[in-house]
Amino acid sequence: xxxKVRLRFAPSPTGGLHLGGVRTVLxxxxxxxxxxxxxxxxxxxxxxxxxxxxxxxxxxxxLKWAGLEPDEGPQKPGKYGPxxxxxxxxxxxxxxxxxxxINDGHAYYAFDTPEELEAMREKYKTTENPSPTYNHELRxxxxxxxxxxxxxxxxxxxxxxxxxxxxxxxxxxxxSFTDMIRGEVSFSTGTVDDKVLLKADGMPxxxxxxxxDDYLMEITHAFRGEEWLPSAPVHIQLWKHLFGLDKMPHWxxxxxxxxxxxxxxxxxxxxxxxxxxxxxxxWTDPRTNEPATGFRETGFLPEAFVNLLAMLGxxxxxxxxxxxxxxxxxxxxxDRVHKGGAKFDYEKAKWFNHEWIKKLPASSxxxxxxxxFKAQGIHIPPTSLIRPESPDPTKLAEVAASLPPVVDDPxxxxxxxxxxxxxxxxxxxxxxxxxxxxxxxxxxxxxxxxAGFFYKAPETIDIAAIKPKWxxxxxxxxxxxxxxxxxxxxxxxxxxxxxxKEMAAAAMIKPGDLLMPLRVMLVGGKFGPHVFDIAAKLGxxxxxxxxxxxxxxxEA
RNA sequence: GGCGCGUUGGUCAAUCGGUUAAGACGCCUCCCUUUCACGGAGGAAUGAGGGGUUCGAUUCCCCUACGCGCUACCA
Numbered sequence: 001x002x003x004k005v006r007l008r009f010a011p012s013p014t015g016g017l018h019l020g021g022v023r024t025v026l027x028x029x030x031x032x033x034x035x036x037x038x039x040x041x042x043x044x045x046x047x048x049x050x051x052x053x054x055x056x057x058x059x060x061x062x063l064k065w066a067g068l069e070p071d072e073g074p075q076k077p078g079k080y081g082p083x084x085x086x087x088x089x090x091x092x093x094x095x096x097x098x099x100x101x102i103n104d105g106h107a108y109y110a111f112d113t114p115e116e117l118e119a120m121r122e123k124y125k126t127t128e129n130p131s132p133t134y135n136h137e138l139r140x141x142x143x144x145x146x147x148x149x150x151x152x153x154x155x156x157x158x159x160x161x162x163x164x165x166x167x168x169x170x171x172x173x174x175x176s177f178t179d180m181i182r183g184e185v186s187f188s189t190g191t192v193d194d195k196v197l198l199k200a201d202g203m204p205x206x207x208x209x210x211x212x213d214d215y216l217m218e219i220t221h222a223f224r225g226e227e228w229l230p231s232a233p234v235h236i237q238l239w240k241h242l243f244g245l246d247k248m249p250h251w252x253x254x255x256x257x258x259x260x261x262x263x264x265x266x267x268x269x270x271x272x273x274x275x276x277x278x279x280x281x282x283w284t285d286p287r288t289n290e291p292a293t294g295f296r297e298t299g300f301l302p303e304a305f306v307n308l309l310a311m312l313g314x315x316x317x318x319x320x321x322x323x324x325x326x327x328x329x330x331x332x333x334x335d336r337v338h339k340g341g342a343k344f345d346y347e348k349a350k351w352f353n354h355e356w357i358k359k360l361p362a363s364s365x366x367x368x369x370x371x372x373f374k375a376q377g378i379h380i381p382p383t384s385l386i387r388p389e390s391p392d393p394t395k396l397a398e399v400a401a402s403l404p405p406v407v408d409d410p411x412x413x414x415x416x417x418x419x420x421x422x423x424x425x426x427x428x429x430x431x432x433x434x435x436x437x438x439x440x441x442x443x444x445x446x447x448x449x450x451a452g453f454f455y456k457a458p459e460t461i462d463i464a465a466i467k468p469k470w471x472x473x474x475x476x477x478x479x480x481x482x483x484x485x486x487x488x489x490x491x492x493x494x495x496x497x498x499x500x501k502e503m504a505a506a507a508m509i510k511p512g513d514l515l516m517p518l519r520v521m522l523v524g525g526k527f528g529p530h531v532f533d534i535a536a537k538l539g540x541x542x543x544x545x546x547x548x549x550x551x552x553x554x555e556a
Numbered sequence: 557g558g559c560g561c562g563u564u565g566g567u568c569a570a571u572c573g574g575u576u577a578a579g580a581c582g583c584c585u586c587c588c589u590u591u592c593a594c595g596g597a598g599g600a601a602u603g604a605g606g607g608g609u610u611c612g613a614u615u616c617c618c619c620u621a622c623g624c625g626c627u628a629c630c631a
Contacts, residue, residue, distance in 0.1 A: 012631045047630055114629070128557055131627050164629050182561070191559050199629040206631050230560055230626040253561085256624075260567080263623055311580095315569065319579045338569085341624070345567045348581045358594080439594045450592090465591095512590035519591060527592040 005037025007221050009070070010210065012044045013055035016283030016292055017062045019266060019344065020225060020257045023309040027254060028223050029068045030310070030332040037220070041073030042213060043084040046203045053286050056084075062280035062294075066302050067325060080217040085209050094204040097212050097242055098165045098197055102145075106241045107197060109163045110134075110144040111156055133193035136171050165198040167207070167234060175233040180221075180252035180334045187233040195234050207231060211238040214249055222249040226341070227265075229253045252334055255313050256341040266344050268292050276346040280305070299372075299444030300349075301365060304356035308349050313338045322355055354442040362434035363427055369434060369447045376448050378456045384429040433537060436529050450528070454537055458524025461550050465526055466517045470554055477507045477514060478521075478551055482544050491540055493532040500532070521550040 007028045011021060032039040041063070043056055056074065063069055072078035082088055101107035112120070117134070120142065124132035132138060139146060145153045146168065156163070171190030179185050197208040204212070214222060232251065239248040259270040271278035271292070281294035295305050307323055315321075316331045323331070357365070373380055427435065437450040484499060500518075504511045519531045522543065528534060535543045 010631090014631075044631065050630065110629090112629095117629085126557080130557055133558090133627060162629095166629095185560075187560070193627075196629050201629080203629085205629070210631095225625090226561065227625055228631090232560090255562080258624080265625080311568070313568090317570070319570070321568090321580060340562050342569090343567060345581070348568065351581055437593090440592065510590080515590050523591095525591090529591095529593085530589095531591080 003218065003220055005032060005035040005220050006040060006218055007032045007037065007223065008040040008042050008214070008217065008219050010042045010044045010213075010224075011059055012047070012050070013059060014047075014050045014052050015055055015285060016268070016279035016281070016294070017059050018268070019278055019280075019309065020254075022062065022066060022068075022280050022305070023257065023312060024223060024225060024254055025063060025066075025068050026306060026309050027252075027314075027332070027334075027337070030328050031221060031223070031334065032071075033329040034332055038071040038078075039068075040078075040080070040217060040219075041070035041075075041083065042217070043074055043086075044206060044209065045084055045086045046089070046199075046205065046209055048086075048201065048203065058281065058283060065281060065296055066306055068306070085204070085213065088209075088213065089203055093216065094198065094208055094212055095202070098204070098208060101167070101197070101238075101241060102165065104241060105168065106237070107165050107167050108145045108194075109153060109157070110139075110142065110166050110194075110196075111161055111163045112143050113162075116143070134166065135193040136169060136190065139166075139194055162200040164196045164200050166194040167197055167237065169194055169234075169237065175236050177232065177236055177248075177251060179229075180250055181255075181337050182253065182339055185229070185232070189233065189237075192233045195231070197238075207234050207238065211235050211242065215239075215243045215247065219249045221252065223252045223254060226253045226256050252337070255338055257312060258341045258343045260343050260345060274346070276349070299368075299446070300353050301356045301360065301444075303360065304349075304353040307356065308352040311352075312342050312344070322352075322359070350442045357438050357441050357444075361427065362431040362438060365444060366428070366431045366434055369444055370430070372445055372448055373452065373455070376452065378448070378452050380430055380455055384433075384455075387428050388426050436533060436537070440527075453523045453528070454534070457542070457546055457549070460524060461553060462520050462525040463550075463553055465520050466550075467554065469513065470517070473507065473509060474514065474517065475551065475554065477503065477509060478517070478547055480507075481518075482547055485540060485544055485547075488540070491536065493530070493536040496535050497532040517550075518547070521547050 009021075009025045009028050011017065029039050031037075041060070043059075045051060045056075060073070060075055070076065072080065072083065074083045077083060082091070088094070098107060102109070120134075120138065121132055124138065134142065141147075144166070169189050169192045171188070173189040174186050175189055175192075176184060176186030195207050196205050198204055210222075213219075232253075236245070236248070239245055257266045258264060259266045260274060266278060268278045277293045277295045277298045277300075279292050279294045281296045282292065283294065284291045296302075303324065306325055306328070307321075310323060310328050310332075311321060314332070314337045316323075317336060362369075370380060370385070433451050433454050434447060437447065440450050441447050481500070481503060484503060485496075488495065488499060500514075501511050504514055515531060516526065519528065519534075520526065522528075522531065522534050522538065538546070
């Protein structure tokens with residue numbers, strides 16, 4: 001009987017949640033869901049000096065937005081709490097393990113002050129070895145319980161002298177483990193330094209906390225970024241000394257997300273420099289007041305965000321790139337995760353968002369688009385936001401007509417009623433408008449440009465697009481058009497187009513020469529959906545008023 | 557410097573010894589469209605270098621180069 005799969009994401013609440021962090025969450029989440037396990041959020045707030053107000057809430061909110069909510073966490077305590085390491089420390093969870101390590105000879109007290117450590121690094125720094133570490137050789141020269149008189153150690157301890165507890169890494173051993181992504185990875189103990197386990201303030205470092213907590217929380221699989229690989233031997237030794245290697249979770253070190261140009265880890269700075277978000281949501285550092293934009297506020301859909309992150313380092317081998325979270329859960333596997341880092345490509349990211357905007361019904365993002373319209377001072381009449389009670393009858397008839405005969409077979413019990421659900425939820429008039437333009441929108445704010453003119457007359461008209469080819473005959477045509485539109489009885493795209501073309505024929509002008517001017521009059525420029533669809537949605541009054549307005553501009 | 561990890565088009569990448577080395581983004585051309593898109597067709601563009609192993613290497617091994625990560629009482 002194998003244990004229940006349990007994974008955790010253990011961020012440090014020091015700032016905004018980075019792309020790479022969300023991807024780590026995602027892989028954790030997908031693996032947990034795929035194997036019917038639990039996904040846990042644990043806050044690594046062991047460094048009091050780096051605590052940032054609001055960061056924890058921000059992380060939780062980001063996960064919520066992305067739809068990657070934990071099964072257990074500070075907000076949703078389970079049986080393995082508390083879920084903040086500061087609180088776990090308060091319960092004394094770590095000291096006893098550090099003490100055990102000392103008793104067993106796997107750790108020791110070190111009394112060196114930060115200044116002494118600094119002096120040591122300076123003293124032993126050479127061109128050959130620019131970063132000397134506190135290791136099995138250098139510790140002989142330092143003030144620790146391994147190389148001091150036991151009586152002196154006791155005396156210092158009794159006197160309350162500040163100390164840290166360091167792991168004792170002895171040379172001569174090979175530490176190896178099987179990484180789920182990289183396979184066999186090994187280190188020799190002689191090259192690993194004596195990492196601090198327990199700090200002078202009594203808080204554990206990440207190294208101690210991660211193994212103690214993973215053990216206590218019964219974590220079965222631990223995924224983290226590749227930058228953690230070098231400290232893996234420390235964690236493995238700790239597992240070996242404290243709980244036994246057989247209890248250790250399976251490790252997977254995820255490849256890094258790299259900056260698009262050049263090399264190196266993607267940072268917030270790169271986003272600022274190149275003009276794209278790096279954090280999940282907007283984040284302002286409370287200490288510096290430095291703002292950073294988020295994917296959410298830039299107009300990414302959570303579905304697209306998750307999708308593009310999943311593909312940054314993983315694929316299912318079929319070439320499929322568009323996946324819903326459910327599909328990802330069904331197909332995700334660690335052995336298809338890349339070993340090498342991936343450069344982040346913002347153009348591709350926008351492509352994913354575009355695909356999801358097209359794929360999802362406008363109703364799934366209309367609320368957010370509505371806010372964007374409001375922010376731009378574009379008022380949407382309340383009647384446009386009311387969802388019709390039943391499906392549009394014309395649409396229903398259309399679907400009925402397209403049905404294959406077998407569907408109406410009474411034997412099968414299928415009729416038009418069976419098809420109604422496939423129409424999906426009905427859309428509000430506002431959402432119908434969004435549907436009309438969504439294939440032109442990569443980011444949510446694009447809707448303002450692409451659909452704003454439906455609700456607000458364009459502020460500027462691209463007269464230059466009309467004027468060079470303008471003529472008295474065309475002017476006459478549009479004056480007559482206004483008159484005809486006032487009389488039009490069937491205000492729908494098809495009738496409007498038919499009437500328009502008949503008039504053009506009568507006036508002996510090619511319709512093509514008239515369509516562009518009409519478009520510019522209605523939307524202000526050379527863009528947008530079919531011009532008669534626009535007129536149909538705009539309604540008689542607004543259509544006529546916009547034509548008249550531009551006609552006035554052309555006269556001037 | 558040491559240690560570790562990595563390296564297929566500009567980018568994301570498939571290939572698990574034998575292929576004309578997929579596909580996608582972006583770019584270019586054309587078609588559709590009396591706008592912009594969407595859609596469709598096509599194009600340019602890839603195995604870091606050197607040794608092995610093998611009948612045969614992008615694929616397995618070694619070396620080199622390059623890149624990245626770590627080298628804190630930060631995570």
